[in-house]
Amino acid sequence: MYEPDTAAILPEDVLDAASTDEQLSDVLGHGEEADEPITSSVRSPSACCLPVTVEPVMFLTMFSLTLQTPLSTQYLWDRISEDLGYNGSKSTECGNSSVPLDPLQKEVETLTAHWNLYLSLGGFFVVLLVVPFLGSWSDIAGRKPVLIIPNLGLALQAVVYLVVMYLRLPVAYFLVGRLLSGLSGDFIAILAGSFAYVADVSDKQSRTFRVAVLEACLGLAGMLASIIGGQWRKAQGYINPFWLVLATNLASALYAYLFVRESVPRVPDAKLFTTRHYKAVWHLYSTGGSSNKAGGGFHRCKLWLYTLCFFLVVTVHFGSRDLYVLYELSSPLCWGPDLIGYGSAALHLAVLTSLLGLKIMQRCLNDSWMALVGLATNIVALIVFSVADTTALMFTGYGLCFLFLIATPVIRSKLSQLVDPSEQGALFAFVACVESLCLLVGTGLFNSLFPATLYFMKGFTFLVAAVILLIPFGIIGTLQCLDQRRNQGDSTMS
Known part of the structure; x- marks a missing residue:
């Protein structure tokens, strides 16, 4: 059993005294008129009763991401090849440098690389704006929303990709899915929420190993998804594996909602859209916290x-x-x-x-x-x-x-x-x-x-x-x- 840091738990009488919204905000030092970033040491007195907490969330989400990424790249290649009329092989024999490179193959490679870059950059810049205030918001609104919302965003992305595949829409519509996922925090928000959760429910002696277990979940999920994805695409194409991507994201969100116990006390009037969350990150690195x-x-x-x-x-x-x-x-x-x-x-x-x-x-x-x-x-x-x-x-x-x-x-x-x-x-x-x-x-x-x-x-x-x-x-x-x-x-x- 992993207990929260006992030094971070408020005495019971303080918690009782902070029963109303206004009093709780005062205890947190983060009321409506406060100008400073959140600096509370409050932690939920309830500890996780199981050694397994957010590990399944991390595993399922990473499995989904690793399954999806190479499939979407291969789909881009096939669609672009079809549009350009290229029917050649995607690989060349080792050492067969005497065969001249097909100009169409070079164009397909270039366009596929460019679209991969557009999708990566589109998601990255949105995530860069969203994740800092989602992470800081989780310090007062709880970790569970930051585990659930991004998974739902990733599920929406999978839905968009499926619609593009079923209706054979232009691959540019993939950007819609990436933006929806980015606005929800994407996988980066789940990383932040999961590691913060483990920090909440572990002490200094066990924290390093618990963090290592989370990172091991990333590697194991990636290995399993890599094995399954390639063979499944070869046997059944792209659509069925993407249905598994959708189901895995929904399962991860459902697990977080049903089985992950909250590790921080929630402030009832905690606002999501406020510059305080950016200020909290700035305060952390400018003053040392x-x-x-x-x-x-x-x-x-x-x-x-x-x-x-x-x-x-x-x-x-x-x-x-x-x-x-x-x-x-x-x-x-x-x-x-x-x-x-x-x-x-x-x-x-x-x-x-x-x-x-x-x-x-x-x-x-x-x-x-x-x-x-x-x-x-x-x-x-x-x-x-x-x-x-x-x-x-x-x-x-x-x-x-x-x-x-x-x-x-x-x-x-x-x-x-x-x-x-x-x-x-x-x-x-x-x-x-x-x-x-x-x-x-x-x-x-x-x-x-x-x-x-x-x-x-x-x-x-x-x-x-x-x-x-x-x-x-x-x-x-x-x-x-x-x-x-x-x-x-x-x-x-x-």
């Missing part, structure tokens, strides 16, 4: 530095993930679909090995040292990838990745422990937006760097990724040493 009592500038600096570490690590993860298949398809590896599948399975298996490794290392190491171990294995693996010219060496790199997913849950947990309990929603909303930005920066940077450096070293991009990871490695190690020194000084003085 309400928990910054004696830490001063060092506390705020730690908040920014850990956020920078998260940005760099996740950017490398997103960016390098796109390159593995490109690297394996071409010479000298020339892998076929079976070996590529085994490589992808090995990478997804790291979700479980990282979770197991984190659980074991918690017995003898603190969070920061575990993050450094995870980053070290990732750096070594990337160096091996950069020089891999045989199948054995490539799989050696995959084997060295067995702990590479430890760093991100540790950083999320570190950030969560730096802010007040009432600011978890604002924090994870900002972190979720950073994660979305990582996807754009990582894919753009690494996919541009890879072809530009092929002429002198095919694996140079992996070396760049390894060098980038040295920055968070140094930051986390330095902050841990400074914290140890401060703790030793405090113990000596006492």
